[in-house]
Amino acid sequence: MPKEKFEALSQYETSPLFDDLERLGVVDHAHLGHGPAVYHLTDQEHHHLVCERCGAVVEVPDQTLAPLSRRLKDEYGFSLRPRHFAMAGLCRSCRA
Ligand SMILES: [Zn+2]
Numbered sequence: 112m113p114k115e116k117f118e119a120l121s122q123y124e125t126s127p128l129f130d131d132l133e134r135l136g137v138v139d140h141a142h143l144g145h146g147p148a149v150y151h152l153t154d155q156e157h158h159h160l161v162c163e164r165c166g167a168v169v170e171v172p173d174q175t176l177a178p179l180s181r182r183l184k185d186e187y188g189f190s191l192r193p194r195h196f197a198m199a200g201l202c203r204s205c206r207a
């Protein structure tokens with residue numbers, strides 16, 4: 112399972128340092144599930160898929176969701192921020 116280094120920073124979620132960095136646009140946070148948010152550098156644009164069974168985190172590039180994002184904007188006038196929340200489901204090995 113690819114475990115990324117910035118996910119490890121989640122334990123500092125409540126640190127004022129991250130609030131400051133987020134205000135400055137250096138980091139961004141995402142919610143992978145019911146737990147605390149994780150922080151990423153804003154230049155690492157990816158979206159998370161989280162397995163509900165084993166907790167595996169799969170990263171997909173932002174452009175994977177671009178067609179959906181465009182459609183939501185066209186049809187609903189809704190500007191999606193897909194990186195804010197992970198999408199839940201079952202990973203390849205749990206589906207097997
Ligand atoms: Zn990530």
Ligand SMILES: [Zn+2]
Nearest residue numbers: 162165202205
């Ligand atoms: Zn799984």
Ligand SMILES: [Zn+2]
Nearest residue numbers: 140142148195
């Ligand atoms: Zn949030």
